[in-house]
Amino acid sequence: MKVWTVVNQKGGVGKTTTSISIAGSLCALGYKVLLVDLDPHASLTHYLGVDADNLTVxxxxxxxQNPSKDFDINNALHTTKVDNLILLPSHIALATLDKSFGNSPGKGLVIKNALSALANDFDFVIIDCPPVLGVLMVNGLVAADKILIPTQTEHLALRGLARMLKTIEQLSSSLKADASVMIIATLFDRRVNACLLAYSNMRSVYKGLIWRGYIPVDTxxxxASYEGVPVNILASQCRGAFAYDKLTNELLKNVV
Incomplete structure (x- = not known):
């Protein structure tokens, strides 16, 4: 089981879209995928038709409950409209964890340890992180085999990218030794000069980390969000679906 964590300390860059779209592409290839929604805003959870406000688990x-042996993580899993796609949903109460956990030892290992119980049930886990550095983001990063950083192709987003990479560097001693990073250019519109300039800058500065393609703006x-399914299921031939399929195939190249 491989864990891919989608993260950026800036909001509005396409993290949830990237998470659900990569998951959809993987499912279309026959893989069984778990989506983990670490964001207290629960956008991914609501996207997939689960009412986060009324969940009991x-x-x-x-x-x-971690590390209670009496708690079965399977009780928290939800099926979705998509074959082979399972959701571990969020809840607004997650926003209280930084305060309630304090400096508790092992607080950054909860997700990594919890996923170990599901290692034989899924081929891939996609984690959608909140845009705030705290216990939730740290859990997502520590569990990751690959860290994906969607970055909007605009000037302000580049500052957020630099900050995110600095955070990863600071946490490097806690991450998996072979964890890799990929930057994904998102919301790209070739008709907009600012997008062209930002994309060119990203490729120049981060040429060793950035995916060679981009995710275009696509209505x-x-x-797909309205229908509660990945874009490749709603419109498999659209530009957005094609781009995420291409990205997913690139990500799979180095998977053992």
Whole structure:
């Protein structure tokens, strides 16, 4: 089982879209995928049609029960409209964890340890992180085999990218030794000069980390969100689906 964590300390860059779209592409290839929603705003959870506000068991219970042997993480999992795609949903109570956990030892290992119980059940885990550095983001990063950083192709987003890479560097001693990083250019519109300049800058500065393609602006992403499915299921031939399929194939090249 491989864990891919989608993260950026800036909001609005396409983290949730990237998470659900890569998951959809993997499922289309026959892989069994678990989506983990670490964001208290629960955008991914609501995207997939699960009412996070009324859950009795969610990711919050995973944190609060860890490392109790009496808690079965399978009780928190939800099926989705998509074959082979399972959700571990979020809850607003996750926002209290930084305060309640304090300096508790092992607080950054909860997700990594919890996923170990599911290692034989899934081929891939995609973790959608909140845009705030705290116990939730740290859990997502520590569990990752690959760290994916969606970055909007605009000037302000580049500052957020630099900050995110600095955070990863600071946490390097806690990450998996072979964890790799990939930057993904998102919301790209070739008609907009600012997008062209930002994309060119990203490729120049981060040429060793950035994926050689990009995710274009595509209205089908909104339509897919409304329907509660990945874009490749709603419109497999659209530009957005094609881009995420291409990205997923690139990510799979180095998977053992």
């Amino acid at each position: 969610s990711l919050y219970e995973v944190f609060m 089908k992403f909104r339509d």
